[in-house]
Amino acid sequence: xDKEQKYHAEVDSGYEFGNTALYLRVxxxxxxxxxxxxNFSDDPLFRFAFTGPETNRHRGMEAYFSxxxxxxxxxxxxxxxxxxxxxxxxxxxxxxxxxIDQTRIRNQPSYVQEAWERLNNHESTPEAIIAANANSFAYxxxxxxxxxxRGKGYGRMLMxxxxxxxxxxxxxxxxxxxxxxxxxxxxxxxxxELFESAAASSGLTxxxxxxxx
Numbered sequence: 001x002d003k004e005q006k007y008h009a010e011v012d013s014g015y016e017f018g019n020t021a022l023y024l025r026v027x028x029x030x031x032x033x034x035x036x037x038x039n040f041s042d043d044p045l046f047r048f049a050f051t052g053p054e055t056n057r058h059r060g061m062e063a064y065f066s067x068x069x070x071x072x073x074x075x076x077x078x079x080x081x082x083x084x085x086x087x088x089x090x091x092x093x094x095x096x097x098x099x100i101d102q103t104r105i106r107n108q109p110s111y112v113q114e115a116w117e118r119l120n121n122h123e124s125t126p127e128a129i130i131a132a133n134a135n136s137f138a139y140x141x142x143x144x145x146x147x148x149x150r151g152k153g154y155g156r157m158l159m160x161x162x163x164x165x166x167x168x169x170x171x172x173x174x175x176x177x178x179x180x181x182x183x184x185x186x187x188x189x190x191x192x193e194l195f196e197s198a199a200a201s202s203g204l205t206x207x208x209x210x211x212x213x
Contacts, residue, residue, distance in 0.1 A: 029069060031084050036065040039144040045179040048202050049119035052111060060112040064119070067104045068142060071095075076138075079161050081154045086145035088158040092171060093137045097127040118202070125200035126177035126208050133195070134210070138166040140176040159190045167213050174211045179204045 037058050040046045050057040069089060072078050075098075076091035091098060105113055130139065140162060145154045166174055175195075176187070184194065184207055192209040199205055 028080065028084060029066060032069055032078075032080065032087055033062050033065040035084060035087065035146060036142060036144055037061045039146065040065075043180055044204055045119065045122060045202075048204060049122065050115045056109075056111055057115075060108070060115045063104070063108055063112055064100070064116060065142070067100045068098065071098055071100060072141065076141075077162075077165055079158055079165070081145065081158060085149045086154045086158055087142065088140065088162045089142040090138050090140045090162055090166065090174075092169060093134060093139065096134075096137075096139045097123070097131065098139070098141060122179075122200045122202040122204060122206075123177075125198050126206040129196055129198055129206075129208055130175045130177070134173055134175050136171055137173040137175050138162075138169070138171045138213075140174055143176070155186060156190065163211070163213060172213055174213060175209065177206045177208045179206055181205075181207060183207075184209075 040061065041054075041058070046057075046061060050060045069078060072089040072091055075095035076089065078087060078089045080087045100116070105116055108116075130137075143155070143158065145158070163174060174192070176192070178184070178187070187209045188194070190211075192211040194207060195210045196208045197205055198208065
């Protein structure tokens, strides 16, 4: 796909998808960021990177997720589940590894900048493995389903629609990494294979998954 075409954001309403990037940016960005903060607050990686009082942690995470979603809107795609109960955000290999606008970082308090640096230092380990082994690929950067509706098929719907988008874009593989081994069974259930487990400088283990599309 020509990069100038870009990809697009989609909001699911009754499982009918449409190009709603502007709507997402204006109406849903904050809500999506808050959903990610709520669901990733106790994730091992975000516990490691974002430290201190909960108000500081959540401010830093919200800023990070907002910037990440902006990047996905620009370079990739975001799929949102009904009633904003979950989302999947991915980018093509041409935009990998993801880069957050440095102006977004400089405008944050020092404790946020330090958290982002810890996060980026950790992420360099799985990103290097993916970059060295992936071919014609998509990177599933963010995936979450609200705690209140887990087990009801939202995650499956998001994954299946994400895979469909990646195939339509002509991509051959989907890659992702997680530091929460509780997620591994879910990814394997949806056809992803554990490619490698890698210990990062953070002391955390990254579980790197691949699916051939």
